[in-house]
Amino acid sequence: MxxxxxxxxxxxxxxxxxxxxxxxxxxxPNWDKNDYAQIRNFRIDQKAVSDSTLSIISYNIGYLSGMTNNTSVRPTKEFYQKNMTDVLSHFKKYKVDLLALQEIDFGGSRSYKVDQFDVIGNALDFRSGAMSVNWDKKYVPFPYFPPTVHFGKMLSGQAVLSNYPIEEHERVELSRVRSQPYYYSSMYLDRLAERIKIKVGEQEVMFFNVHTEAFDHNTRVKQIEFLKDWFLRISEKMPVVMVGDFNSDPRYDNAGVLKFYEDDRIGAMCKKENLAKASTLTYPTDKAIEQLDFIFFSTAHFEVVEWDVLEEFGQVSDHFPVYTKLRLKKIK
Known part of the structure; x- marks a missing residue:
């Protein structure tokens, strides 16, 4: 015995x-942390845009997993290939100056080791792009069951593709969720603000691509307060645009995103009276019920020419992209 x-x-x-x-x-990790922020050149020989208008799309592409994102479904390689073909076709119709992407994979197993940043940047003939890794793990055992749907090798993050020269690039980690146990937080992604400085003609512009906390309300509000403060400090010196998935519907209790609507120095693609209307909802794409994706700008420097939620992109992602064209004001 x-x-x-x-x-x-x-x-x-x-x-x-x-x-x-x-x-x-x-x-x-798979990569050295020093490689988490990179600038890649695609068509550096391309003449830089010198117009006073900026056309922008912000899109949480959900690694092109459609409505299977974070579910116990393992789409086929052909599924991802079709979604890539579809999304490139839609992007080519708009040919924007700046394309900000969230939840883009840089060669992880869940999307069959395709560097989506490289594919999109080359296919759309952007001048250059900035990428920031926010999730780098040897193996992510999620979704938990069955093991055949595990994400496995994880390499994902955010990216900005630009037809303007990128003069600076910075990857900034936002505050982390403190209430989760060690084993959970060790596998969790970093929430980021990706900052680039571009040159629009002779005017320098600061551009932010952000993705805030999805599940912990208090952490998300703290992150958004930090982003608003950073936005306002920089807008005193130069034009600012901040875009991304804020994970904050205006109808949430104490909705963090509404803090951007409380200051006249910050403008938005969607005016406050139009928030959470049927035409402004961005998530989920099978039946949109929340507005999580936004484009903000410094009102001293920009005015809105047009904007839209691009529902024609369909279910390539679980989010719809948002589009805006801004015009630089003549700065006295």
Whole structure:
């Protein structure tokens, strides 16, 4: 009997040890952190845009997983290829100056090791692009069951594709959720603000691509307050545009995104009286019920020419993209 107990205990210790080893291996990164912020040139020979208008799309592409995003479904490689073909076709119709993307994969297993940033940047002939990694793990065991749908090797983040020269690029981590246990937070992504400085003619413009916390309300509000303060400080020196998935519907209790509507120095693609109308909802794409995606700008420097929620993109992602054309005012 004692021998059986010893064997059971030994087997238990071995199993626990293997689980611990797997955990520390799985949460380790694929890339050096110094490589988490990069600028890539696609068509650097392309003449820079010198117009006073900026056309912008902000799009959480959900790694092109459509409505399967974060569900226990493993789409086929052909599914992703079709979604890439579809999204490129839609992008080519708009030919914007700046394309800000969230939840874009840089070669992770869940999207069959395709560097979506590289494919989109080259296919659309952008001058250059900035990328920021926000999720880098050897193995992410999510969705939890069955194991065949695990994300596996994770390499994902945010990116901005630009037809303007990119003069600066910075990856800034936003505040983390503190209420989750260690094993959860160790596997969780970083929430980011990606900052680039571009040159529009002779005018420098600061452009932000952000993706705030989705699940913890207090953390999200804290992040949005930080972003608003940063926006206002920089807008005293130069024009500012901030776009992205704010994960904050205006109808939420204490909705963080409404803080951007409380200051006349900040303008929005969608005026406050039009918030959360049927034509402004962006999520989910099978039946949109929330407005999570926004484009903001400094009112001292820009005015809105036109804007829209691009529902024609369909269910390539679980979000619809938002589009805006801004005109630079003559700065006295």
């Amino acid at each position: 004692k021998q059986i107990i010893r064997k059971v205990l030994l087997a238990t210790f071995i199993i626990i040890g293997l689980i611990v080893l797997f955990f520390f291996w799985a949460k380790s």
